[in-house]
Amino acid sequence: MARPRKPLLSRDRIVETAGALVDAEGLAALSTRRLAAELGVSGPSLYNHFRTKDEILDAIADAVSTKIDLSMFAETDGRDWRTALHDWAVSYRAALADHPHIVPVLAQGPGRRPAGLRVADAVFGAMVRAGWPPAQATSIGALMRYFVTGSALGSFARGFVDDETAYDPADYPHLGQAHLLAEHRQKVDERAFETGLRALLDGLRMQYETLARPAETESPAADAASGPDSSVSAEA
Incomplete structure (x- = not known):
């Protein structure tokens, strides 16, 4: 045949x-x-x-999604949660940067896509193991997706033309060098991503440190006021 x-x-x-x-x-x-x-x-x-x-x-x-590195979330990897999130975000953005036109589809979430679900599962599982409450672990996964996909949807530097006459100092006194941004697009965008990522992770670390602090002792009056039928609202 x-x-x-x-x-x-x-x-x-x-x-x-x-x-x-x-x-x-x-x-x-x-x-x-x-x-x-x-x-x-x-x-x-x-x-x-x-x-x-x-x-x-x-x-x-x-x-x-299969190109996103998840090795840092393995229980045997040894990286702390902050370093793992940083390294994963860098890999995540690199995968999206190679395929920018599909980012709007990825930004909608994993749906039923197996590789996308493995990413979500790995991030959530690693954050819970690190001591984050499940609700906050979910928020961290959402936050990271917003940040990374948002950074991959467009280029800040590419938003400026390379014509210096376009930015008259009389109208835009602080944009005298803006026409140079497009020429250095990759460096500008990567530096902006890293700056934002570190600021985001520093903020999460501050929140995480509050989780590790022992709860303040309740006063006897507060204990007396709490009867056996009192309830504590759970964070959804």
Whole structure:
């Protein structure tokens, strides 16, 4: 039997081709018709592997999530929670920076995506093991996703044109060097990310230190006022 001229269609091949298309031209470029043409197959062939375009986008996003390093959250790793969060955030941003057009899909959360769920599970589990209450561990995971995906959605430095005449000192007295930002985009954006990340982690460390302090002793009057039916509200 003669070998097919093109590789047989598979989920991996569809995701790889669709991901390359999104990377090159953005989300708007992806359609089942365009993707089928890129693969050299008929449109209905795609539906043997994916029911909708959204499922393909989910698969692309999950493929990006597999590139995020989670080793720092292993119980045997030895890094403290703050260092682990820092190193993970750097890896997380690097994965997104390589595929910026898929970031809006990732920013919606993991949904049912396996790799995305493994990321969420690893972060939450590591924070709880470190002593964070579950509710705050959830908030930390959400906070980190907001920060990292937000930083990957756009470039601050790229928002300025490289034409110095665009920033007249009479109108913008403090933007005399703004036209140089685009030229140094990567350095400016990475430094901004690191500055924000360290500030965020320093704030979390201050909160964490309050968890380690022993609770103040209740006064006898307060003890007397608390009957057996008194209740304590739990943080959701």
